[in-house]
Amino acid sequence: MHYTPDKNDHGLAYSPFNALVSPRPIGWISTLTPTGPVNLAPYSFYNAVSGHPPFVMFASSTPKDSRRNAEQAGEFVVNLAGFAMRDAMGRSSEAVAEEVSEPDLLGIDMAPSIAVKTPRVALAQAALECRYDKTVISNKQMFVDTEPFNSGADGMTIDAEGFLWVAFVNSGEIARFDPLGRTALVVDMPCRMPTNVGFGGPTLDALYVTSLKQTPNITADGPGAGWLYSITGLGVKGLPETRFNG
Numbered sequence: 045m046h047y048t049p050d051k052n053d054h055g056l057a058y059s060p061f062n063a064l065v066s067p068r069p070i071g072w073i074s075t076l077t078p079t080g081p082v083n084l085a086p087y088s089f090y091n092a093v094s095g096h097p098p099f100v101m102f103a104s105s106t107p108k109d110s111r112r113n114a115e116q117a118g119e120f121v122v123n124l125a126g127f128a129m130r131d132a133m134g135r136s137s138e139a140v141a142e143e144v145s146e147p148d149l150l151g152i153d154m155a156p157s158i159a160v161k162t163p164r165v166a167l168a169q170a171a172l173e174c175r176y177d178k179t180v181i182s183n184k185q186m187f188v189d190t191e192p193f194n195s196g197a198d199g200m201t202i203d204a205e206g207f208l209w210v211a212f213v214n215s216g217e218i219a220r221f222d223p224l225g226r227t228a229l230v231v232d233m234p235c236r237m238p239t240n241v242g243f244g245g246p247t248l249d250a251l252y253v254t255s256l257k258q259t260p261n262i263t264a265d266g267p268g269a270g271w272l273y274s275i276t277g278l279g280v281k282g283l284p285e286t287r288f289n290g
């Protein structure tokens with residue numbers, strides 16, 4: 045049998061990928077949330093990948109709390125779980141609010157670690173106290189083929205529906221793409237070189253577009269070059285700004 049993970053054309057109820065390389069160890073990753081509570085989550089895509097230096101990894105299928113906490117706190121603990129802990133392990137995979145500590149919620153005893161501040165699972169057969177090294181983000185894929193636009197993408201913004209607006213600086217257009225990268229709208233701008241887009245106005249329904257007039261290398265002549273445009277009547281709103289709080 046052959047199948048392509050992108051298409052999942054295997055005809056089975058579940059993707060066979062997770063079962064192909066097995067057995068996999070199951071670990072509980074403990075981390076400290078930014079506000080203090082201990083976060084505990086099961087991971088089967090974790091492993092020791094080097095002995096010299098000792099190096100372990102875990103893989104979050106999406107940007108989950110364990111990853112964020114490890115990045116922010118600079119440390120995490122891998123707790124090797126035994127068969128006796130399987131029920132608590134399953135229950136701890138449920139998503140809960142950040143301020144809820146899974147060990148408190150599920151009655152899992154934690155113990156202080158020695159090399160890091162993050163506690164370990166008291167009954168785990170072994171605990172690897174880890175300092176965070178790096179996050180590797182993969183699966184970079186083409187989102188939009190810009191070839192038909194005769195221009196690379198320049199400034200962009202996301203609207204309230206999760207669509208992406210892009211200024212195509214060399215073709216005088218701005219375009220809106222749905223979350224799958226399909227073109228939803230192309231707006232022909234009166235200027236030759238739009239450079240950036242952003243929503244604003246009292247109800248966030250105006251799209252502001254900057255444009256280029258002159259740089260040391262480029263002169264965008266023609267009417268409207270360098271203007272700051274406001275486009276209304278698009279029927280779309282922007283996202284409110286999140287204020288930085290410290």
Ligand SMILES: Cc1cc2nc3c(=O)[nH]c(=O)nc-3n(C[C@H](O)[C@H](O)[C@H](O)COP(=O)(O)O)c2cc1C
Nearest residue numbers: 085086087088089103104105108109110137138139
């Ligand atoms: C046995 C088991 C193994 C799991 N392995 C993984 C894994 O390797 N990667 C992953 O992203 N999620 C995995 N999950 C799901 C996570 O535990 C779940 O999404 C959890 O809510 C993540 O918590 P966090 O947001 O605190 O990191 C697994 C769940 C179980 C029950």
